[in-house]
Amino acid sequence: MKTVIIGASFAGVHCALRAKQLRPYEEVVIIEKEETLGYIPSGLILLLNQHIKRLDEATFISKDALEKKGIHLILGTSATKFNFSEQYIETTKDRVYYDKLVLAMGSSQISQKLVSNHPGFLTYKKKKDSELALEKIELSKEIAVIGAGQTGMELASALVNKGKEVTLIESMSYPLYKSFDEDVIGPLISEMSQESKLTTYFSQTVKEIKGDNLESELTIVTQQNTISCEAAFLSTNVRPDLSLFEEQLDYHTDQTLKIDAYFETSQPNVFAIGDLVQVPSMLLNQSMYSPLINNAIRSGQICAENLEEKKVAYQGSIRVIGTYVFGQYLASCGLTEADFFLYEEPIETLILDIPLSTIEQDKKIKIKFTYNKNTKILLGVQMISRENILEKINRYTLAIESKMTIDELAKKDHFYHPLYANPVSDII
Numbered sequence: 001m002k003t004v005i006i007g008a009s010f011a012g013v014h015c016a017l018r019a020k021q022l023r024p025y026e027e028v029v030i031i032e033k034e035e036t037l038g039y040i041p042s043g044l045i046l047l048l049n050q051h052i053k054r055l056d057e058a059t060f061i062s063k064d065a066l067e068k069k070g071i072h073l074i075l076g077t078s079a080t081k082f083n084f085s086e087q088y089i090e091t092t093k094d095r096v097y098y099d100k101l102v103l104a105m106g107s108s109q110i111s112q113k114l115v116s117n118h119p120g121f122l123t124y125k126k127k128k129d130s131e132l133a134l135e136k137i138e139l140s141k142e143i144a145v146i147g148a149g150q151t152g153m154e155l156a157s158a159l160v161n162k163g164k165e166v167t168l169i170e171s172m173s174y175p176l177y178k179s180f181d182e183d184v185i186g187p188l189i190s191e192m193s194q195e196s197k198l199t200t201y202f203s204q205t206v207k208e209i210k211g212d213n214l215e216s217e218l219t220i221v222t223q224q225n226t227i228s229c230e231a232a233f234l235s236t237n238v239r240p241d242l243s244l245f246e247e248q249l250d251y252h253t254d255q256t257l258k259i260d261a262y263f264e265t266s267q268p269n270v271f272a273i274g275d276l277v278q279v280p281s282m283l284l285n286q287s288m289y290s291p292l293i294n295n296a297i298r299s300g301q302i303c304a305e306n307l308e309e310k311k312v313a314y315q316g317s318i319r320v321i322g323t324y325v326f327g328q329y330l331a332s333c334g335l336t337e338a339d340f341f342l343y344e345e346p347i348e349t350l351i352l353d354i355p356l357s358t359i360e361q362d363k364k365i366k367i368k369f370t371y372n373k374n375t376k377i378l379l380g381v382q383m384i385s386r387e388n389i390l391e392k393i394n395r396y397t398l399a400i401e402s403k404m405t406i407d408e409l410a411k412k413d414h415f416y417h418p419l420y421a422n423p424v425s426d427i428i
């Protein structure tokens with residue numbers, strides 16, 4: 001069997017590795033349009049925050065490591081046309097035939113809105129875009145970031161740390177709204193309001209951009225404001241680009257490909273994974289677009305298990321994120337209160353401000369539990385602290401996945417140490 005995977009990022013690479021692990025006899029080929037592979041999309045932020053010295057270090061896998069596993073890589077080559085009935089792909093080099101085709105072409109920081117396609121906007125998901133962005137950052141004092149989701153907030157925070165004058169523009173009324181409720185985010189908002197180098201415009205949508213990033217000045221126009229800057233970053237939602245498929249595959253209105261529980265698209269022997277597809281929500285009776293690395297990896301691995309024969313249905317995701325911005329660690333899993341218009345039963349919430357441990361009373365964690373009012377089954381957890389509490393979110397992710405009630409969670413075996421923990425009965 002010959003499996004051809006288009007796209008050598010998290011989804012494609014993990015699909016290839018799992019396919020080779022399960023079926024060493026299988027011919028696995030990855031076609032990737034870039035000359036290099038394995039770039040970590042937040043490489044620019046890691047560099048600005050001095051966690052790495054060069055963008056080259058922001059790599060999760062090497063060409064050699066994949067070739068050693070027997071995976072055949074065709075780099076610097078784009079898939080340009082698909083013939084699904086005769087099972088071949090046209091590329092910028094040769095025609096490639098397949099038995100199984102896996103589409104792992106991901107998404108980009110370009111939305112469908114007119115304004116976001118302006119050539120003046122910088123993006124940084126790809127290495128070459130990060131390199132260009134880095135040059136522009138070095139030359140600029142005043143920088144605008146459009147979008148206050150996780151990537152926009154991480155960038156704004158890193159730029160402020162680097163001494164830049166940053167303007168953050170967001171159409172929602174507060175940052176990180178997809179994963180956090182406004183009543184949790186208070187400590188972050190107060191931290192941000194004390195940053196003299198940060199100006200925020202919430203509830204404002206960019207209407208127009210004048211100028212070009214290659215020129216010295218850009219003007220961004222929202223409903224209420226006109227903002228001048230030397231560089232502007234687009235950090236709004238990512239979306240797949242389906243234009244190559246020429247309507248041969250079924251897709252959702254949000255431009256994601258339709259798949260079955262085994263990642264097969266509407267065409268037989270053609271699978272789609274990673275940021276190209278929605279994932280089933282473990283908590284809601286529907287699927288959702290959750291473009292995250294852990295979803296890309298897991299979708300790739302499970303797809304590989306189904307290529308020869310459909311065996312393992314994908315269980316889905318509860319959406320778990322963690323980040324550090326403006327001096328605050330934030331983590332969230334499951335549903336926020338704002339998601340509950342999609343949930344059919346009544347819910348209750350509990351917000352606690354607890355000390356980090358019995359001894360460290362002055363170090364606080366704010367934590368919000370959301371659960372089904374009738375059954376007490378846990379549905380979502382959000383946390384914020386100046387301390388690194390990120391790893392704790394995985395405990396709550398497991399609790400939600402296993403449909404634990406909030407009372408059952410309190411009775412589980414948790415370690416206690418006066419310096420590092422609270423007695424669990426004091427938390428819930």
Ligand SMILES: Cc1cc2nc3c(=O)[nH]c(=O)nc-3n(C[C@H](O)[C@H](O)[C@H](O)COP(=O)(O)OP(=O)(O)OC[C@H]3O[C@@H](n4cnc5c(N)ncnc54)[C@H](O)[C@@H]3O)c2cc1C
Binds near residue numbers: 007042079244274
């Ligand atoms: C700035 C930024 C930071 C992020 N940080 C995080 C994070 O910290 N944690 C997290 O969970 N998620 C993060 N994400 C989301 C994460 O990047 C994506 O969910 C993940 O990269 C999706 O992986 P993928 O393999 O599906 O697709 P992608 O990573 O988008 O890769 C698709 C690959 O396909 C190739 N390709 C596309 N078209 C073709 C073609 N026609 N022919 C050949 N090759 C092609 C592309 O060159 C690319 O290599 C971040 C996103 C952004 C934008």
